Amino acid sequence: ITIDQAALHLRYLVTRSTELLNAAQHLNEPYAPGKWTRKQLLGHLIDSCSNNHQRIVRGMSQTEVLFPGYD
Secondary structure, three states: OOHHHHHHHHHHHHHHHHHHHHHOHHHHOEOOOOOOEHHHHHHHHHHHHHHHHHHHHHHHOOOOOOOOOOO
């Protein structure tokens, strides 16, 4: 697979995922009053994954492990 093919496939997956998430109404309903929706939970997991990935990359390039704290 080439870089261009991978980029096209990734673009398709993101577009299709967005369509599916927008079509599923129950994803916008909270589990219970005052709780997150399924879509908010998914966003939180993606955000956490991104932050942890950055920490791993930084950790691999440092001799001393120093991570910024969470807000």
